[in-house]
Structure formats: structure tokens, C-alpha cells
Amino acid sequence: MNKTIEIIGAPSAFGQRKLGVNMGPDAMRYAGLVERIEAIGHKVVDSGNIESPVIDMKVYKSEQDGGLRNLPEVTTFCETLCEAVDTSVQNGHYPLVIGGDHSIAMGTISGIAKHYDNLGVIWYDAHGDLNVADSSPSGNIHGMPLRALIGDGHEDLVNIGGYDKKVKVENIVLIGMRDLDEGEKAYIKEVGIKTYTMADIDQLGMKTVIEQTLEHLSNCDGIHLSLDVDALDPNETPGTGTTVPGGITYRESHLAMEMLNDSDRVTSFEIVEVNPLIDINNQTAEQAVGLTGSFFGEKLL
Ligand SMILES: NC(=[NH2+])NCCC[C@H](N)C(=O)O
Ligand SMILES: [Mn+2]
Numbered sequence: 001m002n003k004t005i006e007i008i009g010a011p012s013a014f015g016q017r018k019l020g021v022n023m024g025p026d027a028m029r030y031a032g033l034v035e036r037i038e039a040i041g042h043k044v045v046d047s048g049n050i051e052s053p054v055i056d057m058k059v060y061k062s063e064q065d066g067g068l069r070n071l072p073e074v075t076t077f078c079e080t081l082c083e084a085v086d087t088s089v090q091n092g093h094y095p096l097v098i099g100g101d102h103s104i105a106m107g108t109i110s111g112i113a114k115h116y117d118n119l120g121v122i123w124y125d126a127h128g129d130l131n132v133a134d135s136s137p138s139g140n141i142h143g144m145p146l147r148a149l150i151g152d153g154h155e156d157l158v159n160i161g162g163y164d165k166k167v168k169v170e171n172i173v174l175i176g177m178r179d180l181d182e183g184e185k186a187y188i189k190e191v192g193i194k195t196y197t198m199a200d201i202d203q204l205g206m207k208t209v210i211e212q213t214l215e216h217l218s219n220c221d222g223i224h225l226s227l228d229v230d231a232l233d234p235n236e237t238p239g240t241g242t243t244v245p246g247g248i249t250y251r252e253s254h255l256a257m258e259m260l261n262d263s264d265r266v267t268s269f270e271i272v273e274v275n276p277l278i279d280i281n282n283q284t285a286e287q288a289v290g291l292t293g294s295f296f297g298e299k300l301l
């Protein structure tokens with residue numbers, strides 16, 4: 001089924017400390033994102049990039065801001081993104097948000113969740129992004145968005161979009177986990193979030209992981225896919241700020257995207273943490289575009 005896909009560029013770098021991730025959206029456009037999706041037969045509306053507060057290098061590089069680096073910038077950015085995504089859904093468009101660091105998920109999902117009674121979230125990432133300020137080893141807010149969306153953390157983050165508790169823990173599936181902080185491990189066990197570590201992916205295979213994921217989310221009336229490119233193995237996919245060895249292959253990721261497309265259950269998509277300044281020949285953006293193609297129904301034959 002052909003859709004009208006609205007690309008919303010979210011050039012935030014405030015959730016971490018490596019400049020360049022704010023150029024991720026344009027790196028994906030240069031890699032042919034729009035043409036690739038149009039070639040499948042969908043209509044594309046490219047809404048350009050969300051207006052970003054200016055990066056103040058003094059603040060940006062600061063050691064800590066009470067454990068929440070660049071909190072005002074992240075909050076302002078996510079509020080603007082939330083409105084853009086909300087409007088996109090209201091207009092009947094399929095939101096495709098391209099980042100930007102992973103803190104933007106608080107804007108994206110806050111704009112989406114109000115349109116669903118029981119939104120599911122697939123978090124395809126090396127990391128859980130389930131920290132709060134006290135458990136964070138870095139003070140980087142891109143390590144906290146999923147927890148804020150559940151309802152824990154600084155009130156400015158928890159209340160983006162003017163409401164809280166956007167996602168229920170039972171409606172979350174983590175895929176690709178291999179770097180979790182102690183507080184995140186304890187939290188996952190305490191509340192029981194469905195988690196596929198790299199070992200699980202190796203044992204089961206990606207096919208079963210995606211089948212079980214969709215089964216776990218069978219009561220959800222919409223599913224958001226949040227894909228952090230650091231879920232992929234850094235040998236293949238180097239252009240991202242917090243690489244962790246031993247990741248998911250590009251090949252396995254294609255299968256995952258194809259299966260999600262076949263299921264017709266995923267209702268919004270965001271792809272984050274592409275950083276062209278630490279990439280090799282834009283290959284990470286090119287892979288992000290390749291995966292987006294499979295996600296929206298590109299077929300080999
Ligand atoms: N979206 C990401 N790449 N997050 C990385 C987070 C790394 C680490 N857990 C932290 O809190 O700082
Ligand atoms: Mn990550």
C-alpha cells in the first residue's frame with residue numbers, strides 16, 4: 001500500500017558531545033533518501049529540518065549540567081519536533097524522522113503517542129537509553145529518552161508535549177542490546193522489559209526475534225520503530241558517536257526491516273545517530289537509506 005511519507009529532519013546534537021550528528025539528516029538526503037522512497041512508489045513530503053537552538057560550544061562541551069547536559073536546548077528542540085510530528089500524523093502522513101542524536105525520540109514519540117491508545121515501541125539499539133540523571137555515567141541525554149517516555153526523569157523531559165507516560169513498559173521491545181549501564185540493567189529486570197541481547201539474536205536468529213517482537217506487541221494499535229544506527233556493527237557501520245563492537249549486521253538488519261514492512265504493523269519510523277563527521281565516505285548514511293528502503297517495501301525481485 002502506497003503512503004505519503006513525511007520526512008522530518010531533526011538535526012539535534014545536544015543529547016551528546018560529538019559534533020556532526022546534527023548533519024545526519026542532510027547526509028541521509030545526500031545519500032538519496034527521497035529518491036529511494038519515491039522509487040518504491042510512495043509519495044514523499046520533505047518538510048526540511050526542525051529549527052534548532054544555536055549550539056553554544058561552551059555549554060555543549062561542558063563537563064556536566066547537573067547530570068543533564070544541554071537540558072534547555074534538548075527540551076526546546078523536542079517540543080518543536082513533537083508539534084511537527086503531531087501535525088504530520090493529523091495530516092494523515094507517515095512520519096519518518098531522521099536524526100540527530102537519540103534524545104529526539106522524546107519529541108518524536110511524544111508527538112505520536114497521543115494518537116494511539118496503546119503504542120508499541122521497538123528500540124533497535126546497542127543501548128537501552130533507559131538512564132535517569134542519577135544513573136547516567138555521562139550526563140548525555142541521548143542515554144535517557146526511553147526512560148523519560150515511560151515517565152521517569154526530569155519533569156521537562158517527561159512532560160514534552162504537555163503530557164507524561166507516553167509508553168507502557170510492556171509495550172517496549174529492545175533489540176540489539178550489548179552495552180547497558182548498571183542502573184539500566186536493574187531497571188530492565190525490575191519492570192520486565194522484553195529484551196533481545198546480541199546473544200539472543202545469535203541464538204534465535206533475526207527472523208524469530210522479529211516474529212516474537214510482533215507477537216509481544218500484538219495488542220498495540222500502533223508501533224513506532226526507533227532505529228539507532230549504533231545497533232549495527234561498527235566494522236560495517238562506523239559513522240556514529242557511541243559504537244559498541246559485536247553488533248547486528250547490515251544483512252540481518254535488512255531482514256528485520258523487510259519483515260517489519262511485510263507485517264504492515266509499524267506506523268512510524270525514526271532513524272538516529274548518523275554522524276557524517278566520524279563516518280567513512282558517508283557509508284553509514286548510505287546504509288541508513290538502504291534500510292529505510294527495505295522498511296518501506298523495496299524488493300530485490
Ligand atoms: N543513543 C545513544 N547512542 N546512547 C548512548 C548511551 C550511552 C550510555 N549508556 C550513556 O548513558 O551515556
Ligand atoms: Mn545507541
Ligand SMILES: [Mn+2]
Binds near residue numbers: 102127129142228
Ligand atoms: Mn540510542
